[in-house]
Amino acid sequence: MARRSRHRLLLLLLRYLVVALGYHKAYGFSAPKDQQVVTAVEYQEAILACKTPKKTVSSRLEWKKLGRSVSFVYYQQTLQGDFKNRAEMIDFNIRIKNVTRSDAGKYRCEVSAPSEQGQNLEEDTVTLEVLVAPAVPSCEVPSSALSGTVVELRCQDKEGNPAPEYTWFKDGIRLLENPRLGSQSTNSSYTMNTKTGTLQFNTVSKLDTGEYSCEARNSVGYRRCPGKRMQVDDLNISGIIAAAVVVALVISVCGLGVCYAQRKGYFSKETSFQKSNSSSKATTMSENVQWLTPVIPALKAEAGGSQGQEF
Numbered sequence: 001m002a003r004r005s006r007h008r009l010l011l012l013l014l015r016y017l018v019v020a021l022g023y024h025k026a027y028g029f030s031a032p033k034d035q036q037v038v039t040a041v042e043y044q045e046a047i048l049a050c051k052t053p054k055k056t057v058s059s060r061l062e063w064k065k066l067g068r069s070v071s072f073v074y075y076q077q078t079l080q081g082d083f084k085n086r087a088e089m090i091d092f093n094i095r096i097k098n099v100t101r102s103d104a105g106k107y108r109c110e111v112s113a114p115s116e117q118g119q120n121l122e123e124d125t126v127t128l129e130v131l132v133a134p135a136v137p138s139c140e141v142p143s144s145a146l147s148g149t150v151v152e153l154r155c156q157d158k159e160g161n162p163a164p165e166y167t168w169f170k171d172g173i174r175l176l177e178n179p180r181l182g183s184q185s186t187n188s189s190y191t192m193n194t195k196t197g198t199l200q201f202n203t204v205s206k207l208d209t210g211e212y213s214c215e216a217r218n219s220v221g222y223r224r225c226p227g228k229r230m231q232v233d234d235l236n237i238s239g240i241i242a243a244a245v246v247v248a249l250v251i252s253v254c255g256l257g258v259c260y261a262q263r264k265g266y267f268s269k270e271t272s273f274q275k276s277n278s279s280s281k282a283t284t285m286s287e288n289v290q291w292l293t294p295v296i297p298a299l300k301a302e303a304g305g306s307q308g309q310e311f
Helices: 002-027 238-264 266-290 293-311
Strands: 036-041 047-050 061-066 071-075 087-089 093-096 107-113 119-131 138-140 144-146 152-154 165-170 189-194 198-203 209-216 222-224 228-234
Touching: 036 047, 047 119, 138 209, 152 165, 152 209
Parallel strands: 036 119, 144 228
Antiparallel strands: 047 093, 061 071, 061 107, 087 093, 107 119, 138 152, 152 198, 165 209, 189 198, 209 222, 209 228
């Protein structure tokens, strides 16, 4: 019984394999292939090759660009999108005459053709990498600094692919990545990071005064930013002391002037004048009231008589 059950199980497995192989042939699912990687420099040409059997009259070809959304590149024997004006078909391959950075990504060619087992479908995937030269980097250089302080210069490029490396220049002379290998007339306290583009002076000195520029470079090309001057000055201790003395003298003179005015009675005279002025105003008001006292009854009587006549 055990042998019969094993025999039946083997027969079922064989049938499953036969069905699976027949399904594979009928619907043409090709075995996975190694993905191609095509590298091209921006604004030059690139060829996306579709490694499939030779083209026949009944073959149907489609090219698609993969990503978040799949878009047709070649469909119904016509190039799609902006590829119409800057690409051409060579058999199953696409020749891009003017590659741009937006063309980078994964592409898939699909070739279907009828066969004895049914419709045969083959696919091939190509990855296009676009190399881009750096743009003019943005450089941050302080115009002035005090000696003995920490100063950092920054340089950055956002377009280069692959990511560029950075080199700093002072007065047109390239600074070494290791400052201790340079001459003794230069400050050896700086640190240069060629990956991030920073140039940091741990203790800047007057020797670091000069015009600084930065260069971004990768395998495609290089660009340099315009030079900017950094002036390093010593801290003027004597000037600060002199300014503090002058401020103290001004405060002292003002204080003495106030004391002198109080002793001479300038502030008290002004107070007495204000008091006398207010008293004279009060006297004038009382005199005006006394003058109006006999006049008010007469005005009232006259007003009453005029009202009686009218009545």
